[in-house]
Amino acid sequence: xxxxxxxxxxxxxxxxxxxxxxxxxxxxxxxxxxxxxxxxxxxxxxxxxxxxxxxxxxxxxxxxxxxxxxxxxxxxxxxxxxxxxxxxxxxxxxxxxxxxxxxxxxxxxxxxxxxxxxxxxxxxxxxxxxxxxxxxxxxxxxxxxxxxxxxxxxxxxxxxxxxxxx
Amino acid sequence: xxxxxxxxxxxxxxxxxxxxxxxxxxxxxxxxxxxxxxxxxxxxxxxxxxxxxxxxxxxxxxxxxxxxxxxxxxxxxxxxxxxxxxxxxxxxxxxxxxxx
Numbered sequence: 001x002x003x004x005x006x007x008x009x010x011x012x013x014x015x016x017x018x019x020x021x022x023x024x025x026x027x028x029x030x031x032x033x034x035x036x037x038x039x040x041x042x043x044x045x046x047x048x049x050x051x052x053x054x055x056x057x058x059x060x061x062x063x064x065x066x067x068x069x070x071x072x073x074x075x076x077x078x079x080x081x082x083x084x085x086x087x088x089x090x091x092x093x094x095x096x097x098x099x100x101x102x103x104x105x106x107x108x109x110x111x112x113x114x115x116x117x118x119x120x121x122x123x124x125x126x127x128x129x130x131x132x133x134x135x136x137x138x139x140x141x142x143x144x145x146x147x148x149x150x151x152x153x154x155x156x157x158x159x160x161x162x163x164x165x166x
Numbered sequence: 167x168x169x170x171x172x173x174x175x176x177x178x179x180x181x182x183x184x185x186x187x188x189x190x191x192x193x194x195x196x197x198x199x200x201x202x203x204x205x206x207x208x209x210x211x212x213x214x215x216x217x218x219x220x221x222x223x224x225x226x227x228x229x230x231x232x233x234x235x236x237x238x239x240x241x242x243x244x245x246x247x248x249x250x251x252x253x254x255x256x257x258x259x260x261x262x263x264x265x266x
Contacts, residue, residue: 072253079246111207129258
């Protein structure tokens with residue numbers, strides 16, 4: 001179960017941006033960037049279990065919409081205490097980075113939906129670049145916050161129904 | 167702007183926050199303008215959509231990365247839509263005259 005899939009997907013999203021900017025490449029890049037972050041959060045959660053069989057089963061429980069709602073609730077609960085300066089507080093840094101991850105998840109989920117299903121207008125190359133960058137930023141932020149209690153609580157909430165936004 | 171159920175969204179507050187958000191980028195040479203609208207997202211949640219219209223048709227990667235990080239941070243710091251019950255999203259639109 002444990003794999004490098006999240007990192008591979010992120011690299012693939014970046015690679016797609018180096019190809020000719022046709023709609024197929026741009027849309028696949030955005031969609032892949034979302035799934036990179038999705039699988040990063042799934043992997044981080046299932047690693048809490050030691051049994052590989054359980055990891056695989058737990059990985060199938062995740063629901064995209066619930067993850068979005070939990071991410072929104074997380075941003076709301078962290079809102080007053082995030083910091084964009086040079087805070088020395090470990091807690092504040094962890095909250096801020098977790099907020100970035102949660103925001104990125106919400107933004108990328110919508111971007112992925114548009115990339116895969118919204119054909120009303122072409123996907124702008126600059127927008128594809130921005131969305132892939134958002135995923136990259138989320139990976140960096142996750143590395144900074146993943147061991148915090150806030151991140152552990154976030155992962156728990158992604159899996160179990162008790163923190164959805166009403 | 168669509169009609170939104172009363173009490174669901176504090177539209178005046180949203181407008182005020184978006185105005186402050188727009189002012190942050192008013193003097194950025196890469197940004198032509200910033201538009202916004204309230205609409206449902208893919209799952210039917212009322213949400214704030216921000217369109218960042220760029221001045222250049224083919225902005226370089228460094229510009230897009232800088233702006234996307236600043237836009238995302240400003241959404242959290244200034245707009246704070248989640249506390250008003252809205253998700254917020256942004257999209258980049260290249261070149262003047264696009265994104266109308």
